[in-house]
Amino acid sequence: xxxxxxxxxxxxxxxxxxxxxxxxxxxxxxxxxxxxxxxxxxxxxxxxxxxxxxxxxxxxxxxxxxxxxxxxxxxxxxxxxxxxxxxxxxxxx
Amino acid sequence: xxxxxxxxxxxxxxxxxxxxxxxxxxxxxxxxxxxxxxxxxxxxxxxxxxxxxxxxxxxxxxxxxxxxxxxxxxxxxxxxxxxxxxxxxxxxxxxxxxxxxxxxxxxxxxxxxxxxxxxxxxxxxxxxxxxxxxxxxxxxxxxxxxxxxxxxxxxxxxxxxxxxxxxxxxxxxxxxxxxxxxxxxxxxxxxxxxxxxxxxxxxxxxxxxxxxxxxxxxxxxxxxxxxxxxxxxxxxxxxxxxxxxxxxxxxxxxxxxxxxxxxxxxxxxxxxxxxxxxxxxxxxxxxxxxxxxxxxxxxxxxxxxxxxxxxxxxxxxxxxxxxxxxxxxxxxxxxxxxxxxxxxxxxxxxxxxxxxxxxxxxxxxxxxxxxxxxxxxxxxxxxxxxxxxxxxxxxxxxxxxxxxxxxx
Numbered sequence: 018x019x020x021x022x023x024x025x026x027x028x029x030x031x032x033x034x035x036x037x038x039x040x041x042x043x044x045x046x047x048x049x050x051x052x053x054x055x056x057x058x059x060x061x062x063x064x065x066x067x068x069x070x071x072x073x074x075x076x077x078x079x080x081x082x083x084x085x086x087x088x089x090x091x092x093x094x095x096x097x098x099x100x101x102x103x104x105x106x107x108x109x110x
Numbered sequence: 111x112x113x114x115x116x117x118x119x120x121x122x123x124x125x126x127x128x129x130x131x132x133x134x135x136x137x138x139x140x141x142x143x144x145x146x147x148x149x150x151x152x153x154x155x156x157x158x159x160x161x162x163x164x165x166x167x168x169x170x171x172x173x174x175x176x177x178x179x180x181x182x183x184x185x186x187x188x189x190x191x192x193x194x195x196x197x198x199x200x201x202x203x204x205x206x207x208x209x210x211x212x213x214x215x216x217x218x219x220x221x222x223x224x225x226x227x228x229x230x231x232x233x234x235x236x237x238x239x240x241x242x243x244x245x246x247x248x249x250x251x252x253x254x255x256x257x258x259x260x261x262x263x264x265x266x267x268x269x270x271x272x273x274x275x276x277x278x279x280x281x282x283x284x285x286x287x288x289x290x291x292x293x294x295x296x297x298x299x300x301x302x303x304x305x306x307x308x309x310x311x312x313x314x315x316x317x318x319x320x321x322x323x324x325x326x327x328x329x330x331x332x333x334x335x336x337x338x339x340x341x342x343x344x345x346x347x348x349x350x351x352x353x354x355x356x357x358x359x360x361x362x363x364x365x366x367x368x369x370x371x372x373x374x375x376x377x378x379x380x381x382x383x384x385x386x387x388x389x390x391x392x393x394x395x396x397x398x399x400x401x402x403x404x405x406x407x408x409x410x411x412x413x414x415x416x417x418x419x420x421x422x423x424x425x426x427x428x429x430x431x432x433x434x435x436x437x438x439x440x441x442x443x444x445x446x447x448x449x450x451x452x453x454x455x456x457x458x459x460x461x462x463x464x465x466x467x468x469x470x471x472x473x474x475x476x477x478x479x480x481x482x483x484x485x486x487x488x489x490x491x492x493x494x495x496x497x498x499x500x501x502x503x504x505x506x507x508x509x510x511x512x513x514x515x516x517x518x
Contacts, residue, residue, distance in 0.1 A: 059339045061260055068341055068392040073422040073430050076335055076345040081494035081514040084143035084167050094440050094465050095406035095414035097349035098386030
């Protein structure tokens with residue numbers, strides 16, 4: 018099991034190094050873009066959501082994407098944050 | 111008195127609005143897919159073997175829905191998946207190439223979710239997966255809160271407790287050791303352990319007992335969904351993933367530069383942090399832009415970017431054609447080196463190309479059909495047919511066809 022110190026070091030490494038040290042400018046740009054999108058949000062009533070509720074507008078992976086998310090998990094080093102699996106599953110070769 | 115009268119009317123009003131409804135079958139989802147892959151960097155042969163794989167995947171999900179006296183919606187789901195695959199490289203777990211190439215994985219799941227009238231939700235789930243060399247038990251708890259009619263936050267905690275069966279390449283089976291967990295079980299820790307003593311002693315069916323090693327995965331997920339206007343919405347998702355235990359696979363060979371062969375050796379812990387951003391935009395009356403970007407970082411040295419764009423075209427209100435393209439890139443893990451490149455000075459080593467520096471492209475098309483009267487006037491309310499072609503800079507390529515049906 019990972020110790021508390023190792024866990025803290027890993028969190029620090031993951032969060033601080035890429036964003037604040039090496040990619041400070043990118044991070045600031047992301048913040049500005051995010052703030053712009055948030056401040057431009059309008060209150061949308063239920064009866065105005067016909068387009069938002071369209072099946073192709075759903076904010077997650079489609080049902081038909083599930084098998085491809087699985088094989089990508091095993092053929093690539095990165096996984097998660099896309100509706101795919103983060104654990105469990107098979108000992109694929 | 112007026113207060114009591116008012117309260118009484120309120121109660122009657124509540125009873126009339128929130129009439130309980132028993133659970134009933136709401137939806138059945140069926141997902142079938144066929145996957146075919148070619149490549150020449152199999153980890154079983156140390157990064158040089160045939161990677162031909164076929165996989166036939168079948169998934170069934172059944173959903174029951176009911177309402178209680180408080181107006182809360184209860185959803186109970188049950189799922190069953192059965193995958194059957196063949197992998198050419200699996201033959202070479204045995205040095206002679208005599209090992210079996212096919213395998214089957216079965217994975218049932220159950221979940222319960224309740225959503226109140228305000229749109230706040232809570233749920234739990236359990237998952238199990240079994241195949242010859244790998245077993246997994248998963249537990250999940252999730253909750254969601256509607257901050258406003260346009261903003262929603264949800265979180266999920268999940269844990270997977272896996273067992274990796276220690277099947278080593280035939281020439282690398284370790285010398286005999288005593289298995290500590292059972293006084294009646296002696297011999298190799300490799301997969302060639304024979305029970306002695308106890309009830310099994312002397313039986314003809316004293317089968318070879320292959321020990322397992324644990325692999326645990328803990329995930330904390332957080333998602334923010336926001337409607338921007340009548341045509342645009344986005345979601346930000348992050349998964350913090352911590353793994354510990356046996357994180358390699360015991361039948362993966364690694365050839366060192368001195369010609370010696372070893373079993374893949376990776377650290378016993380891994381921390382992953384993917385952050386995904388999804389933005390969908392309805393352009394005019396006929397086009398939709400579905401976009402996704404993910405940045406990923408872990409403490410094994412992998413940094414990755416994923417960008418995906420899908421452009422559904424509304425041919426009819428119930429029929430869309432959606433071409434898609436996905437680009438992926440990653441840096442190599444600190445522990446990866448190709449065939450005969452590792453040295454005896456390396457503490458951790460692998461020749462698994464999924465941990466190498468690579469880029470990949472994935473493109474195809476998704477057809478979505480959902481007429482109000484059902485597909486061909488049947489109980490099928492939605493049909494998705496999807497094809498994708500995948501290429502990787504490691505020379506691996508694959509094709510996948512998926513059919514997803516929703517019955518109501």
